[in-house]
Amino acid sequence: QSVLTQPPSVSGAPGQRVTISCTGSSSNIETTYNVHWYQQLPGTAPKLLIYGNSNRPSGVPDRFSGSKSGTSASLAITGLQAEDEADYYCQSYDSSLSGVVFGGGTKLTVL
């Protein structure tokens, strides 16, 4: 059971918009700790997609955006493309556990 809760799967047709939620608690997301998102394509290492709740590293398309409010964060992907099919993970820090915490991961299927 992960400290951060994500839906196991989401899906959408090419061109559509999907969102992936990440729900935490008062010891992680609700505090000043940031939320980060990673994309893991099949058979590869995770890659940073969003850092500091809503910032995109250089090279990440602006189709990807992040937000945080209260005990939850969200990753939105607009203009879905086939190459977006991957697993997505949120990550934060938990003050009760004194360590990094991940969500359980969400598998995105592009129909």
Next chain:
Amino acid sequence: EVQLVQSGAEVKKPGESLKISCKGSGYNFTNYWIGWVRQMPGKGLEWMGIIYPGDSDTRYSPSFQGQVTISADKSISAAYLQWSSLKASDTAMYYCARHVSPITVAAPWGQGTLVTVSS
């Protein structure tokens, strides 16, 4: 270019010991933390622990405390993850990743080391 390169895949028997490595390049290795993450087959990411090579300050996830040892050799820009007695349940992909501090984002990541433990 900042890069983390991990050692190659390992096949071991239960009870054997193992030490895998993560070598950093393109930045001052002693000024950043290195974290380790486990991914069991078909499962999600689990944070194992983190080390600051500058002074070897090490923190472990409660789930992995006592099960593994994290170390670093700053003279060769390498971090290590070590087992003294492997179990079949240690079969997984292991990733290292760079952090500015224990509470910050992990980037970049190493390519991963697959550890297979089987009799």
